[in-house]
Amino acid sequence: MYNTRDRKKFVGKQDPDGAQIHSKFQYAHRLNFYDRPPLYDVTIEEFETCALDRLRVLAEIESSFARNRPWDELKTVTLAQCQKYVPLNNNTAITVDVDSQRRNDQLGHFVLRLAFCRSEELRRRFLKAETTLFRVRYDSDDRKERDGFLGSRSFDWIEVGDEEKNTYAKELQALEIKKPGEEYVREERYYKVRWTRVPDLVAKRKVLLRGGWAYVPSREQSSIIFQEFEANLARALEHTAKALPRMDEDTRLVPILNNLSQGFLAGVPSGWSSAPASGDEITAEMVDGIAKKHFPMCMRNLHESLMRDRHLKHFGRLQYGLFLKVLGLSIEEAVMFWRKAFSGLTDDKFNKEYKYNIRHSYGLEGKRANYPAKSCQQILLTDKPGPSDCHGCPYRHFAPENLQTSLLASYSSHGLTSTDLPEIMKTVKEGHYHVACTRVFEITHASKGVKKGEGVGGGESVTHPNQYTTRSRELEKSQEDAAMVVE
Structure with missing residues (x-):
């Protein structure tokens, strides 16, 4: 057993027909910023298996970047890999243990964080792949559950009031994407954040800049969220790197982490046993x-x-x-x-x-x-x-x-x-x-x-x-x- 701190058990329940259903939503949301470490016992096998499953998805994301796949194609490939190795169902799923899925997802992330925090290059590659995975899941998430996730966190944005919108109406109107003949809609929501939090939108001129603030349309709200995820994970990787030397004497985990850190080089093989399937013999x-x-x-x-x-x-x-x-x-x-x-x-x-x-x-x-x-x-x-x-x-x-x-x-x-x-x-x-x-x-x-x-x-x-x-x-x-x- 590898004790991450406190022991917590997750026991799935069954409906009257015997189908496995999720527990009491210890993990309330499908989306996760991974700012709370796992606090339960896991076996060494589970420690490695959850990390390998997640690494298969991240390695395919990196391969997609190397192949210059367009976003829609990358998203399709990533979702297929997620469904195969790291499935995450919505809260409405009643025939699967949703908490168990989210537990494995969280455990895999934190194990890989240990494996990829060791150098600047590994941190950069891990950060890019994880941020992309979060974006894919965000885009594919149920709107109601996504709004619930956003409401559960503070993103330090300020919703722009009507008076301020009227003050900058002309400038904000220039940001609107309108169909021919369509008028400027004052009901459009805008959020104020410091411009340093949305450098990608600033570079693309998709926001209004005034006094160090960026006025972000609601349709570009996701950019704030993705940037926040990336910044939080970057800080967490640096903190993990400083704490990692404490594990150097753990002969159970260090070989596993060393092997995992090589996963981006050639992907992670799966499904290839040491014996041929029956009927596939050759002479x-x-x-x-x-x-x-x-x-x-x-x-x-x-x-x-x-x-x-x-x-x-x-x-x-x-x-x-x-x-x-x-x-x-x-x-x-x-x-x-x-x-x-x-x-x-x-x-x-x-x-x-x-x-x-x-x-x-x-x-x-x-x-x-x-x-x-x-x-x-x-x-x-x-x-x-x-x-x-x-x-x-x-x-x-x-x-x-x-x-x-x-x-x-x-x-x-x-x-x-x-x-x-x-x-x-x-x-x-x-x-x-x-x-x-x-x-x-x-x-x-x-x-x-x-x-x-x-x-x-x-x-x-x-x-x-x-x-x-x-x-x-x-x-x-x-x-x-x-x-x-x-x-």
């Missing part, structure tokens, strides 16, 4: 054909190096072997595949030096652990490749010239052209390697109906090599099934 003979049509750049590079050199060094075998295992290659087929690939070795040398490691990765030797395939984050951050190694992420570890040459050589037959490279290389230069991989996926699967911005489905970015390959195979199968129906 050794199928690997080469699948590689040429469905593999991401990292696995394609490993496969082509193996076929060319008839050998891979240790970390290359580990990365590729676990990927093939999760893809559906059974232990028997794996031994056949690697034996054929290492054709320059005698049977005795292969059995002594390589067969044991293959069986070990399947959990059949040693401590018999069922090892999962490496995610994009693990490939990017661990076991950095040397000059003669083939493992790693090409988008990060290849020289720009070599990466462009390899992309064209590998994917030109799938629709990738030299005109696509500047966009891909721009994201690589900015350090958004999984975004570059996602864009390659979209380009090479455009003929199968994948549009720009769609990613591997629902706007989601690539976060795992097996995710890339599985989705690619699914698209091909769907296309084949459609063709059979027509036929």
Whole structure:
């Protein structure tokens, strides 16, 4: 157990039909400024799970910025991710535990605040993603509940009276957005705040400035709220950073926080187990054909190096072997595949030096652990490749010239052209390697109906090599099934 301070339990109730319903609204509003820390016991598993779920949403928000998604598209993608990982229902929902949802949302935020307060760069990225998430939720919230949230807080704005509105009627009229022939409406509400609180509106000339005050129309009221959220969170992150050294000796939490702080680099993988689903098995003979049509750049590079050199060094075998295992290659087929690939070795040398490691990765030797395939984050951050190694992420570890040459050589037959490279290389230069991989996926699967911005489905970015390959195979199968129906 990790004791955040006082112990409080949240127990959902049930209606007469047995359906789970929310408790007594300990968290009164769906929107949250997160200015009250969680004060209850949580397990280490819950501590990490809630943070990972929230990080998946924030990582996709950052990917959306890297891909220059328009606001409407970003909002759609973010809401889909929220519904999947961090759902927050309105108070009217009676078949879900609303308090439990809001509790997990709050816990995830505060855990990530611990993880991302460590440096100026991490604070900046976290602040931008969290503010965007708040904006998305604010725009999608029920109007009545949103007004209730606003009424529960003091935003230090002053509503402008009729006398003051009449004094500045001409200037305020210039701010109005009117349809042709429509007259100035004096009933429009305005709020006074210090102009330093709405710099974005000042820059866009959407407010009236007088004596250091900004007169904000009610339609722009949300700008005050977003700025307040961002300013509060920025201060909280700085305070958290000062208090964080007290946790350095906690060996339970520090490794988790270190791992979470890397989440923006390649997203957070989910749904990829250490064993293939039933019926998805492949044979050794199928690997080469699948590689040429469905593999991401990292696995394609490993496969082509193996076929060319008839050998891979240790970390290359580990990365590729676990990927093939999760893809559906059974232990028997794996031994056949690697034996054929290492054709320059005698049977005795292969059995002594390589067969044991293959069986070990399947959990059949040693401590018999069922090892999962490496995610994009693990490939990017661990076991950095040397000059003669083939493992790693090409988008990060290849020289720009070599990466462009390899992309064209590998994917030109799938629709990738030299005109696509500047966009891909721009994201690589900015350090958004999984975004570059996602864009390659979209380009090479455009003929199968994948549009720009769609990613591997629902706007989601690539976060795992097996995710890339599985989705690619699914698209091909769907296309084949459609063709059979027509036929």
